[in-house]
Every structure is written in structure tokens, then in C-alpha cells.
Amino acid sequence: MTYKLTGSPILKGEKNVTIVTIEKEEPGRYSYERVELPGNRTHDNEDVLVQAVLDFIRTELDPTSAIVKNQEQLAKTTEALERANQLMDGMQKVNLQNAQDIEDILARLEELEAQGETDQGEKEEADGAAPQATDTENQADEPAPAQPTTEQPVAEAPIQPAPAVEQPTESETEHEIPTPTSEASTSEDNGGSSNE
16 A cells, blocks of 8 residues: 655644645545644655654554553653663762762861871971070081091191202391301311321
8 A cells, every 4th residue: 555645734833733634545546544743744754744644543543552552662761761760879879979088088188287287386396496406416416627636747847848958048147157068078078188
């Protein structure tokens, strides 16, 4: 059996229904069906409108099959709703647990901050008393300046050349007795030996 749409769907605005007419072509016989479908169906294509009219007619002719079909659809919808409710319950439990965890973390954080303030106060008190003790401790801990010991010379004198190399100053030459040089001593020794 072949059905086709006859004419365009007509919208009745006051009832918010669309009037659709289909016709059945059989050799030697024509039948028409005119149905009011709920809502605005003027933009639906021909196949969708024909199927909607046929479903409406079947429901009128055999209400039990429509009831069974609706019950199946209701069962599917109920099952989907139950799954959605289970998911919502699970999410709600997770959210409650997260909220509890956040509260626990905030409480621990407050405790740590309170401990930190107490520790900071104790540290500041210790720091206020510690510098005096630390200064004296640092003075006691610092090594004393090197003291001369018997093992070390008191002061190392720079190595100076022998006095024979030094040039005497004028004041020294006036007061000192001249000493014979090595040439004079050798000549005196020679002269003394020759005299003997």
C-alpha cells in the first residue's frame, strides 16, 4: 500500500494543531485520511507526516497496541531516569565528601597557621635574647690575635747586609775609630814579619 500527502499541511493556530491529509492509492479504490497532529508540523517532510498520520490511525483502531508501545517507551524512560538518579546520588556523595575534605584541610591550615604564629612569636623572643648571647659567644669563639710564643720569633727582622757593605753616615764616621781594612792588615802582617 502506498500513501502520499495530498495538499500542504495546514496550521490551526488557535488549537496549535496541524491538519494533514494523506491518500491511499489502490487499483480501483481511493481512500483519504485527514488527521489533526499536535503542534506545528508544517515544516516536516512528506514521509514523516505520512508516518505520523498512520501511527495516529493505528492508535485509534487498535488502542491496546498503542498502550503496549507507550508502556515499553515508559519502561525505557523510567530505566533511564533511575540511572540518572543513581548518577546524581553518586555525584552528590562525591560533592559532600569533597566539601568535608575541604573543611578538614581548612581546619588543618588554621591549626598550622596558629602554630606558625606561636613558633614565630617564640622565634622572635629567642631572636631578641639571642643577639646578646650570640655577641659574647662570637667574641669567645673568635680566635685571639696571634701572641708570640717561644717557638716563633717575636718579630722577624729583615735580613740586612753586613756592616762592611753599609756606608757610615757622617756623624758615625766622626765618632768611630777607623778600623783597618783587609789590605792594611795584610801589609801590617807582612811588615811585622819582615821586621822580625
